[in-house]
Amino acid sequence: MVRALRPKNLGEALKALDKERVIVLAGGTDLMVSRKRWSGLTPLFEKPVLFIDHLDALKGVESDGNCVKIGSACTFTSLLENGEIPGFFKDVLSQIASPAIRNIATIGGNICNASPAGDTLPILYALNASLVLAAVGSSRTIAIDNFITGPGETVINENELVKEIVIPKDEFNVFFYKKVGARRANSCSKLSFTGLARVVKGKIGDIRIAFGAVSPTVVRSREIEQKMKNKSVSDIEKMLPEWSNSYSLILDPIDDQRCNRRYRKKISLRILEHFLRSLN
């Protein structure tokens, strides 16, 4: 029998992480599926399991003038019910899985799972979110796009825990989110598109574009976004082929059991174009 640890507080959790290699379990909605065995048998975890979902230190949402800080063990439901969470973020959260899963699954779990189809990832990339990683006696902050390196892969050290997610409060006046799944609820993304922009006096002030499930990690290009900035919205139509082509070069989806490469790529670009046109 694999040991399971249920620390009393964050300090104890970090100590446990420092002492041995463990699997951190927050909501468990992904881990329990990937570790599942024959019905009736205890799921197979290869290392001791550290429960963290009950730790109050990881369940808060704080907001100040500059940013919103979200505790990593916040469930999707708790965020949906929290007044500090912006509406467009809730729009994303409300389309994840089903109510019963949203009651259990956590934002930190979704990030650390690092699935190419992870539904909170594109919006977090777009918002320049960073993560606070805590360890005994230390703490570091890392941008989410530096944190995730591939499907299921992150740069987290074995003694670290994602403590909170920090989202800067940048100003946007255009939000667009489209998730394409096989059915209208309770399904994994075939692809997703997130677009945020600040359009002021007919000019693109800020723009953030992130694609989900079309590459090993979320696709966001600051380079292409930079080219779009300060452009007049009336020039979008003219620039569209070039911008679309730039993204076309970096979207690299796969064929799998849920969708095919061709659809993922084509439709992502069509949604991109739709979004950009809508700015005008």
Add this chain to the structure above:
Amino acid sequence: MRIDFVLNGERVSIDTDPLRRLIDVLREEFYLSGVKEGCGVGECGACTILLDGRSALSCLIPVGKVQNGEIVTIEGYRKSDRYRILEKAFAESGAVQCGFCTPGFIMAAEALLRKEAIPDERTIREGISGNLCRCTGYNMIVEGIKRASRMGKGLW
């Protein structure tokens, strides 16, 4: 690990592997077979229970997670007045066919009505979107929940 929780209104304590699935503990240790396993991977909702007043899938929860928590299964819930309303409304609406998904739908309906006593159609559909039914096509279940909401005015 010793795990203490409230199950259907009673304090219980069990010494077991905290990584066991809650569904297995409920069915095998407490003989609560109204909690059904339809898929085992969180897709079908047949194992829906209430954990601290919210719907949750017992196939995805390691029992260690419910330490000091409160769980209600269909066996506990069916003693309530709200259940009696839902049972009647489901029967009158033709919401029950093979019945395997039904206890899960009832628990999801309770979680939904608790949040919103008079839900509109969209809210109902959204509220039960994690519960799959292969017999009814859902509409008669949606009707059942609407009817319960009407019949049970003031109860939720």
Add this chain to the structure above:
Amino acid sequence: MKDREEKIGDTQERVDAPEKTGGYVDYIADMKFRGMLYARTLRSTRPRARILSIDFPEIPEECFIVDRRDITGKNRVKMLVDDQPFFAEEVVNYVGEPILLVVGPHKGVIDRLISEIIVHYRDIKPVLTIEEAERGHSQPIYGEDNCFASYQILRGNLEDAFKQAAFTLEDTYGTGYQEHIYLEPQGMIGVYENDRVTVYGSMQCPFYIKNALIQGLGWPGDRIRVVQTTTGGAFGGKEDYPSILAGHVAFAAIKTGRPVQLVLDRTEDIEVTTKRHPSIITIKTAIDKQKKISAMDVEIKLDGGAYAGLTDVVLQRAMFSATGVYRVPNIRVRGRALATNTIPNGAFRGFGSPQAFFAIEMHMLSLTEKIGEDPLEFKKRHMLRQNDYTVTGGKMREEVKLDEMIELVVKMSDYRNKYKKYTRDKNPMHKGVGLSIFYHGCAFTGSGEKEKIKAEVRLKKQRDGKVEILVSNVEMGQGSQTTLRKIVAQTLDIPSTDVLYDNPDTDRVPDSGPTVASRTVMIVGFLLKKAAQRLKEEWVKATEVEVKEVYKQPEYIRWDQKKFEGDAYPVYSWGTNVVEVEIDPLTYEIRVRGIWGVYDIGTAIDKQIIQGQIEGGVNQGLGYATVEVLNREDGHLLQGSMTDYIIPCSMDFPPVESTLVDNNYEYGPFGAKCAGEVPFIGAAPALASAVQNALKVTIDRVPVTPEYLLEVMESED
């Protein structure tokens, strides 16, 4: 006797609803017997291979291996032909084929043993597609030519009609797999005591299982008992596969002397149980100078999977639906069911006819596009009417109420205006509307009821005045616990609560046939009605009375199985659907905006139960038409879990607005015909027609996924 006058058809609350809703009922996975052991199946991981040897780890004393050597009778699952073994012999023919069971008291130990058993295979080149099966193979899987069944229907003079045609048109259609996803996975418990075996489980056909056990055990029937447990959905999926599982638990119970439970996990259930047959259907039609259909040449190919199962009959039903509800003077229908090294396919609501109706309804659209005629008018011009001849040359004796039904559905859905608008408009929102017309032949195909089933029912009046229904038909969600009770209660004029009807136990009930083919109400219900009428005459207070009825084929039915000629079915149920869609111009996701249906099922025994069949059947049919993708690669399923095999959820489709048209059938109880399957059939062609209307492209396969639509739209550009 009764407190109020009830009419047949009036809604009565289902008798099984409260006990199911409250979780009071035990399904097979909920049942425990003293000393019960668990079984898990070691399955083939190869599509086709010779088993060279099997290496076993040390088997603990309390554990058992159960395999083909434990089969005391014949290692063949009794179905139509004896080709499928309970446990593989020298060769495995599909991924998932059972090789042996590991049985024991602890699941953890069983799981470890299963993972430690090593099967050494020598691969044989598998036959993986219909094309490969047809092309021929050095070693056919079945017979000489990989063909499970091959039939032909020939009527009139095809050659002349094609010669004289104004023009001809040929289309080919494809349909995919469909998995049942009954919410309760399959399972059985075997018990061996006092030299008898009892098998409990989730099933549609207790006597199919009993007969399979008689053959597998080589025992006389009186040593075998089969008891149905509350069944959590079936849809055809629990027609033949349960016989295999029942064999497994019976062999295991006998070997171990202990009760043995075998319940499939969902993934295992998806990966190894039967599916709806994938099909390729080609229709070639001759149109004469009056723009009428003068001939149709249809070729149907079904992928049967590795073993024969029920495929032969599925093919027949597909063929009997080949020309749809239309009158075609000259016909050739050729059907072939082919063997491939894949999961054996089997029964699924509609049983071959959904494939055929999808093809014919889409082909009718295709013809009208060529002719330039309104599709509905073109269909109406060709619809079968009373006294016309069916595809097999049987006489359509009943009144065909399609005109009335179509007018109703058109009115309910505003079809004509919508069709005009969506056809004419530039239609940037991609709106479309489609209409399908279909039938379902009630009960067994051909002379099956008379020759094979020979149903017998009994009614037993107890001293206290209560009457027990003794039949082998099961409640599996479709409502037979309520409808059969109603038929008996109303005939006897006693309250429904005075009619008893337990889950069938073969020790107690006669063989009234399997719970399939939408036959339960029409065939079994009619026998029960006759029995009830007799019981009413013979009613004696405070005395036990038992009456028996045996199926007699109505005089009018003529069927020649050799020539495939005559009345393929005793009667038909009919339907028409309209589906309205809107297609996302960016993503090609299909949004269903409205569903309408009008059905002629004779009469409804209970309107709400019928509504449940309609809503559920249409939902399954729309799932088949849109989201239910199941593909395979090298004989392995790609969508082998409920995460990847998608069925519709509550957010996907709106309610079905439906109505019934009465059309009493003399040989059905209170005039009832069949209802369980017919609602499924029209959904896919109506949906696909609506998509075709919206996008102005040809839809020639289901499921119509956004990925497929992208492909079609791009090839149009």
